[in-house]
Amino acid sequence: MKRGARLGVGERRSIAIGIGVLAWVVALIWIFPIAWTVLTSFKTEQDAAAQTFHQGLSFGRYSDIAHSIPGTLSLQTAFTNSLVVVVVSTLIVLLLALPAAYALAIRPVRKWRDVLFFFISTKFLPVVASIFPIYVYAEKWNLIGTRTILVVLYIAINLPLAIWMTRSFFMEVPRELIEAAEIDGTSLVNQLRSVILPIAAPGIAATALLCVIFAWNEYFYAIQLNFASGSTMPQWVISNVSTRGNFLAKLSAASIVACLPVVLAGWAAQKRMIRGLSMGALK
Amino acid sequence: MTAAAADVALKGRVGDPFSSAWRRRLPLLPALLYAVAITQLPFIVSIYYSFTNLKDKTQSLIPEPTKFVGIDNYKQIFTDPFFRQAVWTSVQMTVLAVLLSLVFGTAFAILLDRKFLGQGLVRTLLITPFLLMPVVAALIWKQQMFSSLFGILDKILTFLGLSSVQFISAHPLGSIVTVLVWQWTPFMMLIMLAGLQSQPGDILEAANVDGASGLGIFRQLTLPHLRRYLELGALLGSIYIVQAFDPIDVMTGGGPGSTNVPYYVFQDSIGGGFRYGSASAYAIVVVIFAIIIATLALRLLSSLFKDEERA
Numbered sequence: 001m002k003r004g005a006r007l008g009v010g011e012r013r014s015i016a017i018g019i020g021v022l023a024w025v026v027a028l029i030w031i032f033p034i035a036w037t038v039l040t041s042f043k044t045e046q047d048a049a050a051q052t053f054h055q056g057l058s059f060g061r062y063s064d065i066a067h068s069i070p071g072t073l074s075l076q077t078a079f080t081n082s083l084v085v086v087v088v089s090t091l092i093v094l095l096l097a098l099p100a101a102y103a104l105a106i107r108p109v110r111k112w113r114d115v116l117f118f119f120i121s122t123k124f125l126p127v128v129a130s131i132f133p134i135y136v137y138a139e140k141w142n143l144i145g146t147r148t149i150l151v152v153l154y155i156a157i158n159l160p161l162a163i164w165m166t167r168s169f170f171m172e173v174p175r176e177l178i179e180a181a182e183i184d185g186t187s188l189v190n191q192l193r194s195v196i197l198p199i200a201a202p203g204i205a206a207t208a209l210l211c212v213i214f215a216w217n218e219y220f221y222a223i224q225l226n227f228a229s230g231s232t233m234p235q236w237v238i239s240n241v242s243t244r245g246n247f248l249a250k251l252s253a254a255s256i257v258a259c260l261p262v263v264l265a266g267w268a269a270q271k272r273m274i275r276g277l278s279m280g281a282l283k
Numbered sequence: 284m285t286a287a288a289a290d291v292a293l294k295g296r297v298g299d300p301f302s303s304a305w306r307r308r309l310p311l312l313p314a315l316l317y318a319v320a321i322t323q324l325p326f327i328v329s330i331y332y333s334f335t336n337l338k339d340k341t342q343s344l345i346p347e348p349t350k351f352v353g354i355d356n357y358k359q360i361f362t363d364p365f366f367r368q369a370v371w372t373s374v375q376m377t378v379l380a381v382l383l384s385l386v387f388g389t390a391f392a393i394l395l396d397r398k399f400l401g402q403g404l405v406r407t408l409l410i411t412p413f414l415l416m417p418v419v420a421a422l423i424w425k426q427q428m429f430s431s432l433f434g435i436l437d438k439i440l441t442f443l444g445l446s447s448v449q450f451i452s453a454h455p456l457g458s459i460v461t462v463l464v465w466q467w468t469p470f471m472m473l474i475m476l477a478g479l480q481s482q483p484g485d486i487l488e489a490a491n492v493d494g495a496s497g498l499g500i501f502r503q504l505t506l507p508h509l510r511r512y513l514e515l516g517a518l519l520g521s522i523y524i525v526q527a528f529d530p531i532d533v534m535t536g537g538g539p540g541s542t543n544v545p546y547y548v549f550q551d552s553i554g555g556g557f558r559y560g561s562a563s564a565y566a567i568v569v570v571i572f573a574i575i576i577a578t579l580a581l582r583l584l585s586s587l588f589k590d591e592e593r594a
Contacts, residue, residue: 020399026391027408030465033423034411036435040427049433096317099310109307115315122322123522126573128548128566130325132332132559136339156321159314188310217416220528224549234418238533241422248426248433255419266414267407273473 041252048249061253065240075257077229078236085147085232086215089154093211094204096155097162098192104163105170106178106196116167119160127220138225147230153221158211165210169203170196206272209265216262233258326570332563333357339557349560356564366565369547373525375456376543380463380527381520385513387464388471395472396479406476413469421533424462425451451534455541462530467523471516478512479505521576544569 040048042057068074100119104112134153135144143149173196181191197204219234226232240247240254266273333356337349360366395406412420429450431437437447451458482505490500526545535541537550548569552562 016397016399019394019397020401023391023394023399023405024401026394027405030468031408031411033428033465034415036427037423051433051435051438096314100314103307103309103311107307109311110304115311119314119318122318124573124576125322125326126545126566126569127526128545128562129329129570129573130322132552132563132566133325133328134321136337136559139339152321155317159318163314213414217418219416219418219532223532234416234529237416237419237422241426251422251426255416255422259415259419262416263411263414266410270407270410270473 037252037255040249041256043249045246045249048252049246061249062257064250065254065257073231073236073239075236075254078231078233081147081230082216082232085150085154085230086212088147089151089158089215090208090211092151092155093158093162094208096159097166097207098204099188100163101166101170102188102192102196105167106173116164119163122156123160131224135225143225145226145230147226149225150218150221150230150232153225154215154218157218158214161214162207162211165207166200166204169200169207172203173199202272206269209269210273213262213266329563329566332559333561333567334564335560336558337560337563339559352560356561357568359561360564360568365542366544366547369542369544372456372540373543373545376460376463376527377521377525379456379460380467380524381517383460383464384467384471384520385516387468388473388516389475389509389513391468391472392475392479395476409472410469412466413473415466417466417529418533420466421462421530424458424465425534429458452538455535455538459527459530459534459541462534463524463527467520471520474512474516474519475509478509482508525573 039057041061042059043053044055044058044060047053047055066075103109104116109115138144138149143152177195177199178191181195186194216233218232222232222235227235237251237254237258240251334351334353335349336352336355391409395402395409399405415423426433428434428436431447431449434450436450440447448454486504487500490504495503525543527543528545528549531537531541531543531546537546542550544565548562548565551558551565
């Protein structure tokens with residue numbers, strides 16, 4: 001017998017349709033601000049400001065944002081900075097997190113729970129608790145305005161999450177396989193490469209993706225420590241807000257361009273993210 | 284057993300520095316050292332700063348020598364009405380945003396748990412706000428939704444014959460909470476969806492066979508099962524939302540009623556005040572609050588892990 005069997009067939013169907021319609025209504029309301037922004041990005045500035053459609057839609061604003069005024073932050077610079085910072089920090093996070101997860105899941109150290117909690121607890125420590133010394137020393141060592149300082153900090157913000165998630169994915173590797181490799185005397189590096197990684201790879205990819213999302217979208221450290229040559233995409237989006245003249249359509253186009261890479265990646269990996277987010281704690 | 288494994292076992296017994304215990308710890312060390320160096324050491328330096336009158340040398344015309352001021356900075360905190368205001372704003376902002384996004388997220392997850400036409404597409408649409416840059420989310424709401432000049436909400440109000448509302452200036456906290464809820468609902472929805480999908484199907488079916496009503500099943504079976512997921516969502520959501528900075532910076536720039544504690548501390552320091560000494564004292568007080576909350580939260584997490592071991 002199936003769920004809802006006590007209801008008549010007709011009743012069951014109308015409930016199912018009702019839920020479907022409700023879900024669609026909710027989704028359209030939730031997506032509306034983004035859909036509206038996409039629409040605005042194809043308008044002329046006059047139409048965008050007046051919320052009209054007199055002059056039709058075009059890709060004009062997208063070519064506008066690609067050509068910045070000399071002396072201001074350009075899309076190319078911001079994109080390159082973001083790309084470098086995100087890729088380098090995520091790679092180093094994985095290099096640090098994978099062995100750590102191994103020591104927490106596969107051959108656990110004694111008191112592994114305390115160690116795991118230490119990593120999670122660094123996430124609870126408010127940013128303000130450590131930002132001043134970091135700022136003062138970054139200034140002293142001439143790191144303000146560089147990509148290096150952002151890489152260093154993004155590793156720190158993503159490391160707890162990465163360890164937490166990879167540990168949970170490592171827990172799923174069958175013990176027998178690891179024990180067999182150990183008995184054969186396989187080194188740690190080879191065990192990781194030939195036994196553990198192939199099984200945990202999808203989970204590690206999901207972890208990397210979340211690190212990429214958080215690093216790509218990060219604004220606070222970027223604006224506090226890197227307001228000059230190393231500026232990243234969030235700062236570039238803000239730089240399209242103008243106090244003179246209409247800027248809404250251009251700002252919309254900039255917003256779409258800045259968010260698109262991460263949104264596409266997130267769409268592609270949504271199912272794994274559900275697992276990654278919940279299993280990280282519950283498995 | 285091969286020779287190599289026997290060798291490892293032997294070394295473990297002898298207890299040299301490369302014994303098995305250290306072999307186990309070694310892969311952990313790089314990550315541990317990094318976390319200590321970047322998060323714990325600066326915190327200790329912050330404690331030191333909080334007892335000084337340290338200011339940024341490049342920001343003042345007449346640099347003062349840095350000296351110890353004892354607990355002056357701390358005394359100042361408890362007489363500062365703006366700080367108390369910021370604490371209250373922080374509490375309201377976090378509680379409202381976490382609760383509302385949990386409620387919406389759970390409701391959406393229940394809708395998405397059933398099969399219907401375009402289910403995958405609806406899920407994709409719903410998670411999109413969570414993937415947006417927080418800065419962009421705040422800009423969209425500020426410029427295109429709430430703005431009295433270009434905002435669509437104002438258009439709709441006028442269309443309905445209602446008077447327009449200055450959303451951000453009249454309701455700064457509500458505006459920021461709206462954006463936070465809009466972005467965090469999908470996150471909560473994902474967690475609750477994972478919870479719903481992990482329900483053992485046979486128990487639900489048995490309840491159905493026994494003639495339990497849909498609402499009864501939800502109250503007696505689904506809700507208790509979802510409890511740990513609700514707790515997890517609340518915990519993770521509060522970690523991030525309590526530190527909210529981007530929407531405040533973009534939407535109000537810390538106007539009255541929307542400055543939370545992190546934003547307040549920044550205004551006092553690198554955001555313009557450059558008083559690292561007193562700002563550090565604020566930060567330490569924040570940390571003490573955070574430790575109290577985190578202890579409770581970690582106790583909860585720990586109980587989750589114990590459940591796992593028992594299972």
